[in-house]
Each structure stands twice: as structure tokens, then as C-alpha cells.
Amino acid sequence: MGIPFEKVDRRSFLKTGALAAGGLLIGFNFPGRHLSAQTGNGNGRFNAFVSVGTDDLVTVIIHKPENGQGTITSLSMLVAEELECDWSNIRWEFAPIDRVYGFPLQGTFGSTGIRSSWQPLREAGATAREMLVQAAADRWGVGTAECRAENGAVVNTVSNAQLRYGQLAEAASQLPVPPDVALKPASEFKLIGTPTRRLDTMAKITAQATYGIDVRTPGMLFGVVARCPVNGGSLRSFDAANARAVPGVRDVVEIPFGVAVVAENTWAALQGREALEIAWDEGPNANLSSAGIRNTLASLAEQPGAVARNEGDSAGALAVAATRVEAVYEAPYLAHATMEPPNTTADVRAGSCEIWSGSQIPGLAHSSAAAAAGLEPEQVTVHTMYIGGGFGSRGGGNVYAESVEVSKAVGAPVNLVYSREDDLQHDRFRPASYARLEAGLDADGWPTAWTGRVACQSWMGLRNGIDREAVAGLADVHYSIPNVHFEYHPPEIDIPTNFWRSVGHSQNTYFAEAFVDELAAVTGKDPVEFRRRLLAGEPRLLNVLNVAAEESGWGDPLPAGRYRGVAVTNCFGSYNAQVAEISIENDRVRVHRVVCAIDCGQVVNPDGVVQQMQSGIVYGLSAALKGEITLDRGRVQQTNFHQYDVLRMDEMPVVDVHIVPSNESPGGIGEVGTPAIAPAVVNAVFSATGKPIRKLPIRPEDLA
């Protein structure tokens, strides 16, 4: 998520190779960046993005895993646009692990799939097209100027002769790679920007899509692991006699992460685990509790921290402010709760290790498996499977190493699965955050100072004492306020943390945008008007605000009992405004409608953008209304969906997504819908009750 992605080198030189079956194969070769593992044969077959078969079929190699965010479709569109091929001839396959695909961080994170692929995949398509055109020109003995690529064929514009790509692929693959290819201007796009159905839908509605958890290999066993309920604890002793007596249990083995039970089926493994007798040394976190964590965060927020940003003279501005507004905002730990629980299948043999997993970052899965297996990288193979929801959860983590350790210990391939309880209790969580905010307003109610102190565990380590994610959306406030001062504290709390859809923005946009409504309310200003003036220097953000306000009928009368709230965010290279319309019924917030305006630059698949905005909104709404992970005696208290509830069909608002046309470079989309929904909803509640909501999730007592 917040991992800075490596920008693909635009001058990377291209390489081709003949496919075994004949045809053209185009790939990018980054000099000196090969992983020897799967490119060891030196023929370049694995560093390919596009191949064209003699059967006219075009295969796109998908190097960004499919979490549901639509990469298979959108990346294929980038290639097809330039290749001028028939969309119905597009096929795809997931990429193996290779530096050419981004190893060691080969994967999908930070809403970078399109941003990092926009240039190279269009170049891959254009290069293949140019070589096919050259092959046709050679065949006809004419210049390429007389040839045009069109719908999967090259047309001789003088004679009207035509050669299909399949007829040209073999000859084209023998040609030198053109050093430069011209890419189409946006005005000539035929596919990019056109609503396009997903390529994976049929597989997903007919049980043909194989997720990691569905992998079945010959002789495979099923495993679960008993882990210490307290993070940081360790195994003291165990007695496996009763577990081994469970029908179907084949083995019980100690691994570095706990005790694994391996059986003929998952259920027997789960029953066997129930029957284990285990003594844990709960370690230093055995007394960790949510109340204690909150005290730690709150006391840190009273003390000076590392300065994340200092602009102007905030102390001076506060001293002379007509009004000072102070507020403490809080957000809880959150789990990801992907529908497919974490799992990996591993098959460790002498000198080799294969794993099958739906990983967001298969590159890290590869490294993790190699380390656990004690093998060289080239001895490890990773099979990328469909992913049953990622949201940041499936990057690193222990599941790859666990499955490798278990397979190694029992000498058989093992499908290792987390139960839902395992998932919620041993997730790596979105950290809780505690933010003490203070702003100064002038006599007319306009902000002159924007300050705060955030205490929040780090996601990705500190740089100059700061984790940028922990203050993202706060310290870099997009409103025009002359004096800004933000400080940060990383608490010493040993709870594993991880990226969670939109990372720091997932809580900070709530803090900032709810606080902005508090500031507007001091002098009775309309929340949209207040933002408009402060966004004069942010035209794209101002524009989405205006679109959302207009489309939602902001300012128009509402039926009795209905209220609106607004919020904006600028993150992952995109701009989003949301207006939520709510009512309060039986001590609960009901969200009826969300109007969402999105400027994500050049759109590849508008259908995909709509899906992702709806998806991000549902994910953020689940958290705003229901999401909270709490700890007691070092243990996560939530075990399954009855205690970690999520949004359901009967709570789903109508979500209207309005895409703002743009020819700017593509922005991210996977995470952008999540940050603004919580503040839009709490601001609507604020409008209803006159009381700000400063802590998520929203509780019945907040609504009185």
C-alpha cells in the first residue's frame, strides 16, 4: 500500500523470443535485474508481457495479482489498445516470479497497478504491433507506410490485401525489436476509456476460478496451526496424543510458529487442533489491553513528538486566533477479514519448493518460502492464484513460511488454511490512532493554524522519526491554511500492523474532514462553501467537490429526518469527494445514498472505476459503522463475523459514482474510495445531532 513502487524504466529495452509453438513474444528486459531462478535458460521466455500465437490468440501476461480490482481486464486493455487486436482474441495468464515483473516487490499494492503499467504495457502492445506490421511489409515487399494494423490483422492500404496476426507471428518474432515505438494520443483510444466487461467473470460464476484455498495436488494433506493466542508468545509444551486419535489426522508437528495438525481433510485438522493440549509462554504482551493501549497513545499525545511538518508560525497564529478549536480523534485497530481466509499450499521436496497462493506480493511470498525452505531462489516456484480479497492483507506475513515448514516436516504437499478465528486473531492489523488536533480561526471563522499530534503504530518503519502514513492526509493538509504544525509519536506497542485499504488515509481523512466540519460550524458556515474557499488552489479537488455537491443536490431540502455530510480526499494520485445522505433509526445510522465524484486522471476501464469506488465505500462504511478489534489479556477479542460484523445487503446505500473526464496521467483507484466515506457519514450525523463524532466506530450513544 504505502510501499513506494519502483518506476518502470521507460527506456527499458525490449527482447523477443520465438514461442515453442511458434509465434511472437514480447517482453521487457531490465538489464541486470533478472532473477536467475526462472529465466535461467536465457531465452527470455519468462520476461514477456505479450505473445501472439499462430492461432491469432493474444496472450497477455498479468504481473499484477487479481484481488478483484480488475487488473486482468485493465492490463489486457492497455496491451490490446496498442496492439490493435480483436478483444475477443485476448487470453491471459498470471506471470511467474521475475525481476522483469518487479521482483522482489512483484505484486499489487498502493493502488499502483495501472499507474506502474500504463507506459510499459502500452509499449509492449505497440512494439508487437510494429513488428507484425514490419513482417507484413516484408511479405508484400512494400514499405510499412503502406501498411496499417487493424483488428488483429495488417492491411495493405494500396492492394487491400490482409494478413492476420497469426499468419505473421512467426516471421515477426525473428525481426529486430524497434528501438522506439510511438504510442497513440488519447484522442485515438478505441478501448481505453470504454466500459469493458471483466475477463474473469465467467470463471468466477461457474466455479472455474481457482483460489489459493482451492488448490488440490496429488497426495496433498490439509493443515492448520495452533498459534499462541498472545502475539510474541512461544510454545512451552504440548501433548498430541488426543489430536492424533482424531480420525483423519495424519501428523502433528512443531514448527517455528506453533503446532501444526495435518490431516486428510481440513475438518479433521481442525478437530485435531481442538484436541491438542498446549501450554504457551504468553510472553511480554500477556497483559496488553485496549484500555492500556489507549492510555499509552493518549499520554504520548500530550508530549512533544517528532515534527512531521512545520509551516509558518502555528504557535503565533494560535496565540492571536479569534477562536481556538481543540479535539481528540480516535480510530481503532481493524482486521482485513477477506472472504477467503489466509492460506497457502506448499510442496517441499529435496532441492525444490513449490507454493500455490493468492498473494498480493508473490515476490515476497517467493522470498519467504525460499527462506523457510532453506533453498536458493531458483529452487522455488510460486504459482499465483486468484485472490479472495486482499485489501492490503496479503503482502508478507507468516502463511507462506508456515505452509513450507509444515510440508517440510511431514514430507507431503500441504494446503494450510487459517480458520476465520485464526484470521481475525492473528491478522496484522490497521493500527489504532489517537490524534490531538487544534486549529485557530480568524474573526471571520477562516482557519489560520492547523496543528496536531498523532500517536499511532508505524506501518513501514520510521524515516527521520516519522512514518509518513501515520500523518498522511493531516500534515499534508490540502486546504489553504498558512500555518501548519504536525508531530508524530510511534508508541512501543507490540501488535503486528499491516497496510489496510488506503493505509494512513483510512483514519486520517476521517480525522481531518470531521474536524473541518467542526471548524466550519464555529461560525455557522456551510461545509461545502467552507471547503470551496479553502480549496481555491486545488483545482482537481475543488472540481470533484463541486461535482459531488451538484449531483447530490447539496443545499436542496431533504425529507424530514434525512441529513447530508461531505468529505474530500486526495490520495494515491486521485481526487475524490463524497456526499452521504443518512437518517438515524433505532439508535443506528442508516446510509441511504452516497454520491461519489472521482477524478483519477485518464480512465482505463470506467466500469472498473465504478466497481472500485463502490467497493472502497463499502469497505470504509463497514469500518465506520461496525469495525473494531479490541484486546484483553493480550488476546484479540473478536473471533468471527458475529463479533466483527461487516456491511450487509440490507444496509447497502445507493452509490452513485460520477467519473470526472480527465486526460491527466492515471491515478490509483483501488484504495481511493475508502477514506472519505467515514467522514461524510459522521459529518451527516453532526449535521443531524450537532455533536461531532470523534471516535470510530459510530456508537448508539453518539446519535442521541
Place this chain on the structure above:
Amino acid sequence: MAAITFTLNGQPQTVDVVPEMPLLWVLRDTLGMTGTKFGCGMSLCGACTVHIDGVPTRTCMTSVSSIAEKEVMTIEGLSSDGNHPVQQAWMEVDVPQCGYCQSGQIMTAAALVRDNPSPTDNDIDRAMRNNICRCGTYQSIRAAIHRASEIHAANGGA
């Protein structure tokens, strides 16, 4: 262990397993039919929904012994080629994102459309509220169920 016989997607099926083993794991692990998904193990999420004698049922808490002699239909048996009205509508609306919950969503929706030729939004809320989707495809599912009821009617309600 005990031999248990039932009808699976129209074919007789016998399994020799522990009688209390949930049908979910019999399908997925014993029979290798992985279209029915594991999501929670407590009948809370709906990912494991199949039809038992036509009734949408959570297989994660249904013991295999309890379905002896009954008819089980899984996503694999809903149609031979994805042409069930609900699947057609799912294609038209392009519902799935990650897709993991969709087998359960489709099986629940198929029973709804069969039993209620023109479900209202409230009917859809009631029938579908216990099928969780973390990608948030609910709006698409709602549209697809309305579309499926049209297709179902156009096919003569068969």
C-alpha cells in the same frame, strides 16, 4: 466412518467419512469440488451455500449424515455452461470482483428467483443479508437479481 449416500448435482454419490463431518469439507476436500467456499465455519457469511432439497443451506454447519438420501446442488451443478438465469444476469451486470463469495451469493439468489418471480428490494434484502461480500458488490447483486427475475420470466419461469 460410515458410508453415506446422497444425490449430488443429479448423480448418486457415496462417501465414507466421519458422519459429523460438515458437508462443506466433504465437498471441498473429500470430493474436490471447490466451488463451494469456506468463509467462517459458523453459518455467518454464506460463502458455503448450496441447495439441499432445493433449500439454500450453509454447508459449514451441516453434517454429512444429515443429508443422507437428500438432493444436494452446488454451484457446479447449477448449470452446465453458466446459462442459469442468475448466472446470465451476473454476466450481464458483471457482478464479481474478487469473486470468492459469489458461489454462495448465486446459490442464495437462485433460490430467491425460483421462489419469488419478481422480488422487491426488501425481498432481496431479506434473502441476501446473510451473504457477506467484502468487495461490496451488493449494488450489482441487487441489479443482477432484478435482471435474473426478468430472464427467468422470459424463459417461462421454468
